[in-house]
Amino acid sequence: MTSDKRLQIIATAQKLFQKKGLGMVTMEDVAKAAGMGKSSLYYYFKSKEEIFNAVLETEISEILLETIKRISMHESLLEKLMDFAAVKFEMARKRKSLYRAMEAGMDAEALSRYNDLKKEVHTNYLQKEKVVLQQLLIAGGNNNEIKKLSAAGLEQAIFIFLSALRGMNREITLFGTTEQPEELFITFCRLFHQGLQ
Amino acid sequence: MTSDKRLQIIATAQKLFQKKGLGMVTMEDVAKAAGMGKSSLYYYFKSKEEIFNAVLETEISEILLETIKRISMHESLLEKLMDFAAVKFEMARKRKSLYRAMEAGMDAEALSRYNDLKKEVHTNYLQKEKVVLQQLLIAGGNNNEIKKLSAAGLEQAIFIFLSALRGMNREITLFGTTEQPEELFITFCRLFHQGLQ
């Protein structure tokens, strides 16, 4: 079945990317790892970009799935926010070889080639991430766990929460000076949560 | 007077750097702009790095001075935090040509050459920035405007506040999608402030 092979190829490529990073994997690497000739790949995908895209989409939905799974294990908004932050941090850690180019890549043009694609996919991810967070905050408002937010307030809160998380993440992975990163995220979530009350 | 000339050269170089960015300015550019021959510069400074350093130090103390000036215009911690954030944002804007390489530069090795120097100066700046913020928060605690923080709690709060600000800054300058950046920082400060109560 053609769909099976596609998935298998994507999984294979995913492993390779995680090992060597996005830019360092050639079509032949993928082909060899998938146990087929290079040109056979082109039977399933029409370009390298298409494979990249598929892999990134997969990664993203895995992260989102994990996020949702973790979030649904807790009742309170505060705990959900902590889950959200924790998953984001863990994933950034685990996949940093993949995202080294992606997350960091947003500022340096050094990554010339794949930038557009990654930007696109990343934007897509941000979008979905936003929606999840939005729902959390709205639910928290309805719960009276925090005060109800206006549309604009909601936008602001989301932006602040996400960019702050990214900023912290960045600082931590860049300088690695922090002993207990998890603690920091917990404190931040607590602070954010209380600030919205 | 030799000291005057030094200052004049620094000021000249500062303008050049702001216009063309750190990496794009040669010693001859500086010399010409300062109205002297290149080798005369070496009478006042022993290397290009020394000029860079002097300029960066100047910039930093200007920012810190402006921060302190603005902060001292308000009484409440909340307002002081807003001042702090506002100055940081304005300065990042104004000097982005200078800091494009510096702030962003911390993650990409593309800027190979000047990285060490900038890292050093930047670290130095972070240090001073931290001290200012630390004093604010302690004062706020003594005021009972926020709850008193433990040493560890203080560290965490500072890290969170600064990295969040940087994250927001980053996101704003990178994607420029936000209409009212100032609003965002105000909201964030309010949130942070309330979170510490």
Added chain:
DNA sequence: TTTCGACCAAAAAACATAAATAGTCCAAAA
């Protein structure tokens, strides 16, 4: 004490050349 032109070594830019690599085509296997 301060300035400058001439000079040098090292770094960077520009250029040319060789090696990889994405993608195509077609014949053959399944």
Added chain:
DNA sequence: TTTTGGACTATTTATGTTTTTTGGTCGAAA
């Protein structure tokens, strides 16, 4: 008919070489 791989091409990318720029020195002169 669907799927595969080997031979081939057109671009990119890596490499090595030459030329130019640039940081830095020196000694003479103002």
